[in-house]
Amino acid sequence: MHLPRFIQCVSILMLSASLGGVSSAQAAPSSGHALAAVDRSPTVVPTERTGTAPSVAKTDLPEPARGSQGRILFILASSKVHGASSLPASISFGEVVHAWDTFQAAGYSVDFVSPDGGAVPILDPYVSKDMEPRLKDGRIMDGLRNTAKPAQVDPARYRAVYYVGGSNAIYGVPEHPVLQNIAMHVYERNGGVISAVCHGTAGIVNLKLSNGQALVAGKRTTGFPEEHEDQGAAYFREFPFLIRKTVEARGGTFRALDGDQPYAEVDGRVVTGQNYASAKPVAEAVVEVLRKLADRQPGRGAAKN
Template identity: 70%
Template sequence: MPLHRLLKPLLILLLCAWQGGISDAAASAGPALGRSSTDPSTQQAGSNHLVASSGLGDTNRAGQQRILFILASSKVHGSSSIPASISFGEVVHAWDTFQAAGYAVDFVTPDGGDVPILDPYVGKEVESRLQDERVMRGLRNTATPAQIDPGLYRAVYYVGGSNAMYGVAENRALQDIAMHVYERNGGVVSAVCHGTAGIVNLKLAGGQSLLAGKRITGYPEEHEDRDAAYFKEFPFLIRQTVQARGGLFHAVDGYAPYIEVDGRVLTGQNYASAAPLAAAVVDALRKLPNPQTSPARRD
């Protein structure tokens, strides 16, 4: 057989083998060569803005609207050794309502990390939830204010408990987060029971108190045990301070649920008000324009 007839098929075989080798090499190198710089797996750990999520993997759920729970870090009353705590039920009842409505929940405290939960602040109806990792993971790993991106949130919810009187109201970073949500995001500021202490120093961009002229409730000082040692540690009184800021404070006798809704500022008087308050927050948010298409509101 002539030599040129042998060379042609041989060249074809060599060419096919060479192309196949390149294809295999490209396939093995593809994931590394083609990975986008925005791929989460290539991002540096320790981002400046993090969230401490209470859900199982819901932090990265695209497009899910979020609500930020603001809690106190203090484990004692003021400068005393008297134990203080968050109100666990005020977390759980609101968490359940927000989750059922489709909102993700994150937690922030002045110091970050775990929060104190004392037995007297855990009602029988929520005791089993101390084993609920969806909630407890967030309470054991709260974010610091510096780790929070306020642009993510539609509402803030100030949780009560005996420690809510300390370290929250005067924290400028937490104030900035709350007012970003309210003014720039057009969102909601809410607080329940002693959590109302956390909002007394909030100011609008123009310097006016957020509470001025608004109907507000919270746990009033007349319902406290004024002879108790813990009460003497309070840095201020809720009713008195709300009124000093121009707020219109209202409360009812007894422990029945009671809430006040004034525009985008919503407050609850006591423990029993946590679930109704959360439901009112959800209702208020559903009435607001889409945050992605609407300008900031200042009402």
């Protein structure tokens, strides 16, 4: 696959939503294939590290348009390498695109956040042939080049969070306290949905409810299991933890299929997908859960589960 060249487009930001946000754009699912050590440079590289922000700040956006369903926050990783190595790492572009398309079609606006803010890395092997044209989609690419920093995000504005997978998803996001606070605000105070796909499930394993219990405890989840990794590869030795093992250690149930077919688990307001092919089903499941919540609680009150 040749290294795609981005064409800068002036984006018409989709800032219509019932819950405002930052770094507004709309995204779609990306690649969550078994990780491979690829000797390529990122198409997009992250900005310099800024460290962990101590608090969550509010930002002002135009009023949402009538008929919009609300906002969904995509959480992406900033790391462009595996751990302390020089092995390149990337978000899964397709997992962004497929989910973005699904949420946009359902009337939701999408914003992007990453630990460092700014541009996130996109490696050539994580962009399938059918996804290459979307690298020219300014609505998505402007958001991926200008992700918000966690401290810029007002979590009160979101109906759901969606953890994007890719080879870098296990670094920087799972342990980030501000991102954790954002996700749990959406879940507990907004009565919203927490979702993740493929390696993005790494982002939810450390989340805790206000009572101190792990979010995944007693929940059915899925993600990219360690038995599907190339465990003899250099990248695998950089993993700070294993997704299945950690979910189970936190008291959750982890389920996965043997093949590459789509597979998603929905347990209350926690929605997870196993692999790249599961990005669209995860987004569709999130939309369905939100519709049911809206039917029961049109005033956006807190929900159980």
